Amino acid sequence: MTLQATGASRRDFIQASASAAGLLLTFSIAPKAGAAEAGVKPLNAYVHVAPDGIVTIMAKNPEIGQGIKTSLPMIIAEELDVPWEMVRIEQADNDPKAYGRQFAGGSMATPLHWDDHRRVGAVARAMLIQAAALAWNCPTGECSTDKGMVVHVSTRRKASYGSLAAQCSAVNVPDPKSLTLKDPSAYKIIGKATPQYDTAKIVSGQPLFGIDVRRPGMLYASYEKAGVFGAKVASCDLDAAKAVKGVRGAFVVEGGTALDGLLPGVAVVGDSWWAARKGRKALNIKWADHPTSAQSSAGFAKRAHELAAGAPQMVTRHDGDVDAALKGAAKTVKAAYAYPFIAHVPMEPQNCTAEYKDGKLEIWAPTQNPESGRQLVARTLGLKPDDITIHMTRCGGGFGRRLSNDYMVEAAWIAREAKAPVKLLWTREDDVRHDFYRPGGFHFFEAGVDAAGNVVAWKNHFVTYGEAPDRPAPSAGMSASEFPARFVPNYQLGVSAMPLGVPTGPLRAPGSNALAFVHQSFIDELAHAAGMDPVAFQLKLLGEEKIVGQPPAAYNAERMRGVLKAAAEMSGWGKTQLAARTGMGVACYFSHQGYFAEVAKVHVAADGQVKVDKIWVAADVGHQIVNPSGALNQVQGAVIDGLSAALFQKITIDNGAVQQGNFGAYPLLRMADAPPVEVKFLKTPYPPTGLGEPALPPAIPAVTNAIFAATGKRIRELPIDTSLLKA
Amino acid sequence: MAYKLNVNGKVLTADVDPDTPLLWTLRDTLGITGPKFGCGVGACGACTVHLDGKPIRSCATPVSSVAETARITTIEGIGADAVGRKVQAAWAELDVAQCGYCQPGQIMSATALLKSKPRPTDADIDAAMSGNICRCATYNRIRAAIKRASGQPVEV
Numbered sequence: 001m002t003l004q005a006t007g008a009s010r011r012d013f014i015q016a017s018a019s020a021a022g023l024l025l026t027f028s029i030a031p032k033a034g035a036a037e038a039g040v041k042p043l044n045a046y047v048h049v050a051p052d053g054i055v056t057i058m059a060k061n062p063e064i065g066q067g068i069k070t071s072l073p074m075i076i077a078e079e080l081d082v083p084w085e086m087v088r089i090e091q092a093d094n095d096p097k098a099y100g101r102q103f104a105g106g107s108m109a110t111p112l113h114w115d116d117h118r119r120v121g122a123v124a125r126a127m128l129i130q131a132a133a134l135a136w137n138c139p140t141g142e143c144s145t146d147k148g149m150v151v152h153v154s155t156r157r158k159a160s161y162g163s164l165a166a167q168c169s170a171v172n173v174p175d176p177k178s179l180t181l182k183d184p185s186a187y188k189i190i191g192k193a194t195p196q197y198d199t200a201k202i203v204s205g206q207p208l209f210g211i212d213v214r215r216p217g218m219l220y221a222s223y224e225k226a227g228v229f230g231a232k233v234a235s236c237d238l239d240a241a242k243a244v245k246g247v248r249g250a251f252v253v254e255g256g257t258a259l260d261g262l263l264p265g266v267a268v269v270g271d272s273w274w275a276a277r278k279g280r281k282a283l284n285i286k287w288a289d290h291p292t293s294a295q296s297s298a299g300f301a302k303r304a305h306e307l308a309a310g311a312p313q314m315v316t317r318h319d320g321d322v323d324a325a326l327k328g329a330a331k332t333v334k335a336a337y338a339y340p341f342i343a344h345v346p347m348e349p350q351n352c353t354a355e356y357k358d359g360k361l362e363i364w365a366p367t368q369n370p371e372s373g374r375q376l377v378a379r380t381l382g383l384k385p386d387d388i389t390i391h392m393t394r395c396g397g398g399f400g401r402r403l404s405n406d407y408m409v410e411a412a413w414i415a416r417e418a419k420a421p422v423k424l425l426w427t428r429e430d431d432v433r434h435d436f437y438r439p440g441g442f443h444f445f446e447a448g449v450d451a452a453g454n455v456v457a458w459k460n461h462f463v464t465y466g467e468a469p470d471r472p473a474p475s476a477g478m479s480a481s482e483f484p485a486r487f488v489p490n491y492q493l494g495v496s497a498m499p500l501g502v503p504t505g506p507l508r509a510p511g512s513n514a515l516a517f518v519h520q521s522f523i524d525e526l527a528h529a530a531g532m533d534p535v536a537f538q539l540k541l542l543g544e545e546k547i548v549g550q551p552p553a554a555y556n557a558e559r560m561r562g563v564l565k566a567a568a569e570m571s572g573w574g575k576t577q578l579a580a581r582t583g584m585g586v587a588c589y590f591s592h593q594g595y596f597a598e599v600a601k602v603h604v605a606a607d608g609q610v611k612v613d614k615i616w617v618a619a620d621v622g623h624q625i626v627n628p629s630g631a632l633n634q635v636q637g638a639v640i641d642g643l644s645a646a647l648f649q650k651i652t653i654d655n656g657a658v659q660q661g662n663f664g665a666y667p668l669l670r671m672a673d674a675p676p677v678e679v680k681f682l683k684t685p686y687p688p689t690g691l692g693e694p695a696l697p698p699a700i701p702a703v704t705n706a707i708f709a710a711t712g713k714r715i716r717e718l719p720i721d722t723s724l725l726k727a
Numbered sequence: 728m729a730y731k732l733n734v735n736g737k738v739l740t741a742d743v744d745p746d747t748p749l750l751w752t753l754r755d756t757l758g759i760t761g762p763k764f765g766c767g768v769g770a771c772g773a774c775t776v777h778l779d780g781k782p783i784r785s786c787a788t789p790v791s792s793v794a795e796t797a798r799i800t801t802i803e804g805i806g807a808d809a810v811g812r813k814v815q816a817a818w819a820e821l822d823v824a825q826c827g828y829c830q831p832g833q834i835m836s837a838t839a840l841l842k843s844k845p846r847p848t849d850a851d852i853d854a855a856m857s858g859n860i861c862r863c864a865t866y867n868r869i870r871a872a873i874k875r876a877s878g879q880p881v882e883v
Contacts, residue, residue: 347765394826674867
């Protein structure tokens with residue numbers, strides 16, 4: 001039977017169905033007003049209590065290594081008061097009607113679900129208590145719960161959740177808002193280091209990932225696109241591909257012109273991926289000329305400097321009188337900063353398995369954004385979204401790359417054409433050359449400090465990519481509230497844009513992963529110009545106020561001062577004897593609702609090689625860490641990810657195409673270069689927020705500022721050019 | 728061509744072209760999907776398996792170069808080895824993985840290291856693990872898990 005919550009408003013709606021098979025709880029909370037404005041749809045989560053007491057919790061979001069498949073169910077299990085050992089977790093399919101928006105991005109799952117997932121657990125617990133009270137003919141107030149049992153407190157009589165689940169049909173669903181949630185001091189699961197639910201499968205190599213999917217009669221596909229994004233096929237030798245042993249078909253895909261859609265190319269399908277791959281090598285494709293085939297990184301850099309010589313195409317913020325303040329400043333500093341395009345390169349290359357039958361499509365995909373993929377596939381193939389089912393597999397990394405579903409639409413198209421289930425798998429070279437890159441950018445700064453070390457003027461001409469300064473390429477924009485806006489009385493941000501024919505998109509801590517480097521480095525330059533200790537200078541810049549600016553651009557300066565002081569304290573800032581060519585650098589950054597300050601200790605060898613000895617991180621993500629094991633792993637990983645970008649990563653364009661292809665030309669950081677990362681989470685009275693991203697941005701300037709402290713040489717362009725650092 | 732392969736103690740037959748890498752023979756033909764594809768050029772280590780106890784990159788090893796008598800061990804079979812089992816246990820205990828995709832390769836390289844050096848130094852770990860990329864950058868925990876598996880004190 002189905003029950004509807006009593007006393008619940010239309011904003012809080014719960015359905016529960018209880019039967020001999022147990023209690024199934026569907027939970028739905030309409031978003032808060034602010035969330036609705038941001039386009040976040042209602043959430044549903046499912047809890048199933050079986051007669052044997054095993055509680056199955058559906059993991060609604062994609063798992064990309066951020067640990068969400070474990071941490072969201074932990075929140076439900078805590079309030080349900082069930083031992084973690086009795087919990088089973090199942091990955092949900094893409095089903096927005098049941099679950100609301102399912103995605104992995106923006107470090108948003110914890111802040112979005114902290115409240116409602118606790119209530120899911122609390123409602124289920126309250127219903128089980130009601131069922132027991134009914135059976136024992138006592139008021140619910142006489143009952144409590146312990147380890148998956150309802151307990152009658154005075155008599156110590158007990159009944160297991162499993163035995164009560166079927167009886168929940170006789171009870172009302174309480175208004176979730178009426179329930180008292182646990183005091184954190186009573187937590188048994190939240191706040192306890194909990195290994196990922198899939199750990200045993202991971203360490204024994206069980207099939208979990210998209211690349212591991214197998215379907216009866218499945219063929220394997222390899223797909224070649226032009227290096228120049230969107231160029232069409234002029235000619236190719238399909239027969240040569242078909243002549244390769246094991247190849248079952250080869251065909252041209254017309255594709256479209258939108259860089260985030262199905263791009264033109266040639267598909268080869270075979271009995272094995274190796275056969276398809278060999279067939280592809282025989283295609284001898286000639287690509288048609290394309291409007292973007294002359295673009296290059298060198299050309300963009302030249303154009304950026306030309307634009308910087310003139311006035312910005314648009315001034316997006318102007319506080320006070322910057323030019324007058326610069327004239328009156330005790331010291332002024334001018335500097336140009338730049339960062340390159342970078343690629344995501346998740347370890348699992350893009351892949352997707354698709355099966356088209358009788359007008360319906362079934363898809364197995366490692367995706368961070370399944371519904372967006374379903375809509376793209378529906379549009380491109382002319383199908384109804386309801387005729388497309390998407391199963392989310394574990395993702396071998398995401399980093400924002402799998403928010404785009406280009407590989408999904410390719411697999412769907414190829415499977416329909418091939419009339420067989422098809423697993424499409426990209427090569428690493430396909431992945432490096434067909435990413436949605438973190439866009440490069442150029443910043444031309446000028447700032448002034450007064451005799452007391454106050455920043456009195458700040459001017460930035462930001463040259464980015466896009467059709468116009470107010471229509472930047474994806475992830476190439478910059479907020480007019482970027483720090484230190486609001487903290488400097490005379491502040492000007494100007495923007496100019498260059499058209500781009502390269503796909504761009506979000507990469508872990510989008511925007512922030514580059515903006516932290518340029519802004520925190522330039523602030524460090526100002527500290528040295530003012531003759532001040534960088535930590536003291538940053539604290540002075542942050543001022544004395546608690547909150548600076550108005551929502552939604554309010555900045556909690558008190559929280560940032562807190563992490564800065566903590567990072568200085570834990571790293572022994574200013575109290576550490578440093579060897580020659582060894583230095584410490586500090587940076588802080590607010591992103592994804594998290595306040596982070598980081599200190600790096602770096603040694604620069606005589607040949608310029610940079611060795612990061614250690615990084616200290618002070619983090620403020622609110623009053624509760626849900627899973628301390630996952631939290632620490634995310635922070636350490638994000639910091640080292642940032643370090644990898646700082647030291648190695650650079651994508652360059654020439655003749656319209658990406659020049660790198662594999663880990664030789666596009667290296668990632670390895671074991672010997674990974675420093676220990678020490679992390680401290682400050683406990684502050686704010687709601688818990690996410691950890692997938694915000695530790696990354698300040699890691700880069702902490703390292704480059706440390707390099708300056710060690711060598712007196714300022715890194716103003718990424719990746720770090722060690723040839724500039726020779727003794 | 729039909730190739731006889733001794734994988735995790737079982738003799739299996741795969742009918743593939745001689746130039747087919749061992750990785751794709753294992754994954755696509757034999758359905759052994761623990762070894763992962765990451766680069767195809769032996770640069771990332773995700774495909775690491777043991778050939779007579781030595782770690783090799785199966786993505787860059789043609790099946791025709793593998794002797795019939797050679798013992799191939801994959802992540803699926805490493806738990807049958809006492810050292811491998813210890814390494815898996817340390818990986819689980821320290822919750823090393825994030826996405827987990829590279830970890831089969833990391834565990835295979837770590838097991839090979841511990842078989843030759845039961846108490847590796849940091850420099851030994853750097854050298855033995857240099858062929859394995861973890862894009863999630865779980866390096867702090869990989870190092871700790873290797874030390875844990877070798878009975879050395881661990882700072883996590």
